[in-house]
Amino acid sequence: KNPVAAIQNIDDPDGAQKRQALEWEQVRQLAAAAIQRPLQRSPRKSLEKNLAIGKRRALTVITAFLTGLRNNELANMVWGWINFVDNEITVPHDLSKSGRTEHVPLHAGLANLLTQERKRRSIAAGKSVTNNELVLGQTINGEPKLPKNLPARIRADAKWAGLAVVDENGDKLDLHAMRTNFGNQLDQLGVPEAITADLMRHKPQKVTRTNYLKRRNAMMLPFINEIPAEAAHVPGLHEEPAATPNQVRTNAHVSAPTTNKKAE
Numbered sequence: 001k002n003p004v005a006a007i008q009n010i011d012d013p014d015g016a017q018k019r020q021a022l023e024w025e026q027v028r029q030l031a032a033a034a035i036q037r038p039l040q041r042s043p044r045k046s047l048e049k050n051l052a053i054g055k056r057r058a059l060t061v062i063t064a065f066l067t068g069l070r071n072n073e074l075a076n077m078v079w080g081w082i083n084f085v086d087n088e089i090t091v092p093h094d095l096s097k098s099g100r101t102e103h104v105p106l107h108a109g110l111a112n113l114l115t116q117e118r119k120r121r122s123i124a125a126g127k128s129v130t131n132n133e134l135v136l137g138q139t140i141n142g143e144p145k146l147p148k149n150l151p152a153r154i155r156a157d158a159k160w161a162g163l164a165v166v167d168e169n170g171d172k173l174d175l176h177a178m179r180t181n182f183g184n185q186l187d188q189l190g191v192p193e194a195i196t197a198d199l200m201r202h203k204p205q206k207v208t209r210t211n212y213l214k215r216r217n218a219m220m221l222p223f224i225n226e227i228p229a230e231a232a233h234v235p236g237l238h239e240e241p242a243a244t245p246n247q248v249r250t251n252a253h254v255s256a257p258t259t260n261k262k263a264e
Contacts, residue, residue, distance in 0.1 A: 019177035020167055021184040024231040027065045030173075031058040033161035034153070035236040057153060058234050059117060060136045060146070064178035065185075066107040066224075066232060068200045070097065071176060075146045079118060080131030087111055088217045102201055105220040109232030116238045150175060189226040199224060 022030070034057040038050035064074055073091055081090050087106040096102045114135070122129050137144040147153075151174055155165045158173050165173050179200070186196045199220060 018169070018171040019180040020164070020171040020173045022163075022173075022177070022181045024065070024181075024185055024227060026163060027061065027178065027181055028231055028234060029161050030154070030157055030163060031061040031234045032236065033157040034058040034061065035234065037157060037160045053147075053153075055237055056136065057147075057150065057157070058237055059113070060150070061154070061175070061178060062113065062232055062234060063110065063136060064175055065182055066110040066227065067104050068179045068182040069104065070179065071146060074175075075134075075137035076144045077135045077137070078132055079129055079135055082106065082114060082135075084111060084115060086217060087221055096201070098201065098203065103217055104201070105199065105217050105224045107227060107229075107232065108221075108225050109227075109229035112229075113232045113234075113237070120238060146175070185227055186223070191223045191226060195220070195223050 034054040035051065038047060038054045042050040060074060063069065063077075064071075067089060069077070069089075069091070073095055076095050077089070081092075083090065083106070087108070089104040089106055091102045091104060093099055093101045117135075118129050121133075134144055137146055139145075140148075154175060155173070158165050163173065167173075183196055183200050186199060187193070191199075
């Protein structure tokens with residue numbers, strides 16, 4: 001049925017897109033920049049709108065980092081996927097890369113962050129948020145999508161925060177890099193390679209893992225929670241944004257706040 005099934009893949013390390021490996025503090029810095037940047041650059045009349053967009057982007061970055069979800073999964077995630085009792089996120093079979101229903105352990109810090117976010121949205125809307133509502137994506141032409149300008153805004157956030165968009169090795173910083181960072185962080189914390197592969201939902205390569213090992217969520221939670229809960233605390237997301245936006249920037253890029261004469 002597949003006319004190209006017999007064609008052999010050729011490994012091309014130079015052609016593969018390489019992504020940056022960030023520490024969790026840097027990921028949080030990137031997320032915080034999405035909130036702090038509008039405070040410094042937005043005219044007053046559009047500040048509320050831009051701040052709301054920035055907060056959703058910050059939540060997207062942190063969720064991508066602490067779950068390892070792929071971009072299409074992030075776009076389609078609804079509140080009904082999240083089980084706050086058993087601390088897991090269920091990815092339906094028609095959206096997972098494997099074609100199977102998959103269960104992702106819910107990081108303790110992220111669980112608290114998402115609980116606060118759902119409460120905030122309920123208060124803002126004056127009614128309970130339903131399980132069918134999108135957590136991060138938006139409906140575009142009838143389909144759940146991440147914002148088209150998300151990559152450009154993440155790059156702008158990175159530059160503002162003093163993070164390299166492309167580092168000295170040519171590795172790029174984008175949303176999918178958060179999935180790379182998720183795996184790297186687990187590895188740095190000493191999580192066994194097989195457990196990391198399961199948490200990232202990589203295709204099993206060995207017969208044992210494919211047919212016999214079925215690790216339950218309760219077993220996986222301690223490993224994902226090796227990443228500190230502080231990684232999910234983004235300054236300004238659910239409390240008053242910091243009065244001094246520059247505090248989330250690296251020392252090498254600190255400068256005086258830009259004055260917006262039009263806003264004044």
